[in-house]
Amino acid sequence: MAKTVIIEEFGGPEKLKVVDREVGDPGLGEIRIAQQFAGLNFIDVYQRTGMYPGQLPLSLGMEAAGIVDAVGEGVTHLKPGDRAAYASMPPGAYAEVRVMPATQVVKLPDGIGFDTAAAMMLQGLTVEYLFHRICHVRKGDTVLFHAAAGGVGLIACQWARSEGINLIGTAGSDEKCALALEHGATHCINYRTEDFAAKVRELTDGRGVDVVMDSVGADTFEGSLNSIRPLGWMISFGSASGPVPPFSIAELGAKGSIKLTRPTLFTFIAERETCQKMADHLFEKVESGAVKINIGQRFKLDNTRAAHEALEARKTTGSTILEI
Structure with missing residues (x-):
């Protein structure tokens, strides 16, 4: 037994x-x-x-x-x-x-x-596939990673640092942002006090990030799409705040021919x-x-x-x- x-x-x-x-x-x-x-x-x-x-x-x-x-x-x-x-x-x-x-x-x-x-x-195998099995994030690329102080997020911060990737994290408190920065995030945005999509544009000189890795779901999805450069990637790999509601795929074209995937480990x-x-x-x-x-x-x-x-x-x- x-x-x-x-x-x-x-x-x-x-x-x-x-x-x-x-x-x-x-x-x-x-x-x-x-x-x-x-x-x-x-x-x-x-x-x-x-x-x-x-x-x-x-x-x-x-x-x-x-x-x-x-x-x-x-x-x-x-x-x-x-x-x-x-x-x-x-x-x-x-x-x-x-x-x-x-x-x-x-x-x-x-x-x-x-x-x-x-x-x-x-969590570690999740980070491995996010960085290496979908769009092969390269040295010098910029990634937006939500929940950067969580289990997956802290591994992702370190993984990005080890490979020369710029990681902009989000977290729900200044303390959590500090933790993400300690683990290798280049920047971390407190989403409770700042508009993360606007801050991402500011940090990237208006360009947007190459890839968004989003495990939060409903609460962050629209802002995530607004943070991506033309021809960039949106990887939606979780739904911590609830599932992403239905939306028109025409939005992906209007926002710069964004590529969207919903993978599972x-x-x-x-x-x-x-x-x-x-x-x-x-x-x-x-x-x-x-x-x-x-x-x-x-x-x-x-x-x-x-x-x-x-x-x-x-x-x-x-x-x-x-x-x-």
Whole structure:
């Protein structure tokens, strides 16, 4: 039996329940992993509320790190005793032990702790694809990155600095802006006190940025479009403030033939070889010291509700993890 956090109906953080679940043996292409830490992400909130519906009862959590204790038939890249980490479908990371598909589970280098790995897999792989798998942001380019003091944002600030990319961040307080600047943002705009689109134009001498990376959604979408140079990119990769409402695609032409995409990480890591290459790139950044993972909050598995409440209230900075 393994302690597991589930929901039996969609709704608020009060719907989270801790139960004991039986854990079986891994089948074809699966592993069983004893988990040390799990990461907390906004996708967990989307699944809990039903914005991204799943079959109930549903165990939540998309990333974790621990030790492989059994492998099923056909699994050749992992063995019992391996240190491992993942960002993977299906959800179920909020658990002491789980059986799961092995495809997106990668070996964890000895130099990276379980807590660090759980805090960085989904967020770090997200940054890797944002910078390298869509429009290949180059040295000297300027990027607007919303929620720059969050878990993904602080990794993105450091990643940009390590590659000579100018990153203009946004955050909801002067303190959060200071944190983003400490982590490598070239500028950071407090969106509560300034019109970020107007400030972006000022900072770029009226040109606009090459790429916007926007995980906020409804609240920032229009301003994001107004911040992009002609022929630039709009990458909408999340909906923290709610989904982007319908709009006319003619706006993209009117604003300078802007290219718009709505990607998800799991498309990029669907194949094991690509997932491993992306993970290796992330591990290299972390082991070299170019990217340091900021764990801003730690909660016990039994206190997952409080973790969700803090995340939704935007009271978190950096990454949030659950200690299992």
